[in-house]
Amino acid sequence: xxxxxxxxxxxxLPAYAGESxxxxxxxxxxxxxxxxxxxxxPALINFWGVDCPPCVHELPALDNFSRLNPGWTVLLVxxxxxxxxxxxxxxxPVQATxxxxxxxxxxxxxxxxxxxxxxxxxxxxxxxxxxxFRKTGALExxxxxxMQQNCQ
Numbered sequence: 001x002x003x004x005x006x007x008x009x010x011x012x013l014p015a016y017a018g019e020s021x022x023x024x025x026x027x028x029x030x031x032x033x034x035x036x037x038x039x040x041x042p043a044l045i046n047f048w049g050v051d052c053p054p055c056v057h058e059l060p061a062l063d064n065f066s067r068l069n070p071g072w073t074v075l076l077v078x079x080x081x082x083x084x085x086x087x088x089x090x091x092x093p094v095q096a097t098x099x100x101x102x103x104x105x106x107x108x109x110x111x112x113x114x115x116x117x118x119x120x121x122x123x124x125x126x127x128x129x130x131x132x133f134r135k136t137g138a139l140e141x142x143x144x145x146x147m148q149q150n151c152q
Contacts, residue, residue: 021112021131025077028085028098034075041127042151043073047109048120050080050088054138055120059094065144066096073097079105079119124151 024035036043046062048055059076066074074096078085082100089098102108106117113134114121124133124147132151135143 021125023102023108025099025102028078028082028089028100030082030100034097034099036075036125037129039073039075040071041073041125041129042071042132042147043075043125044122044147045075045077045112045125046120046122047077047079047105047114049078050084052119056092058120058138059092061139061144063094063096066094069148075099077101077105126151 022036024033026033036045044062044065046058048059050056062074062076066072076094076096077099079101080088085098085100109117109121112121112123112131114136116136118136120138121136122134122139122143123131126132133143133147
């Protein structure tokens with residue numbers, strides 16, 4: 001069962017009080033899978049799309065945060081097709097890890113607290129595997145400060 005779910009590109013557990021939220025998604029180039037429970041924490045996860053102006057606007061800030069905070073993992077989950085995302089990133093490169101969506105990206109976002117599926121959507125999982133920050137909409141400078149203060 002797990003193997004078949006991995007082949008579809010998405011495994012997730014619901015985020016309820018006291019439970020962890022996890023996923024396994026392929027990198028944009030498809031050469032490996034990233035499982036949230038195995039990445040360095042805290043981990044900032046941002047869901048974005050190329051046709052979402054606030055998403056595109058905040059990408060440089062997310063990439064800058066990734067460079068300035070080597071103790072954090074920053075994962076950018078693109079919601080478009082891999083080909084569309086790749087073309088976009090050729091024009092707007094980032095250093096942070098970009099992931100492809102799985103078959104049920106809406107379900108993954110709902111499990112993390114995004115009931116509407118709106119983009120951009122950002123959350124942070126702390127060292128204790130708990131979601132310590134979540135926001136629907138573009139991040140502001142004070143959001144990055146709040147993440148750093150509350151999500152160690």
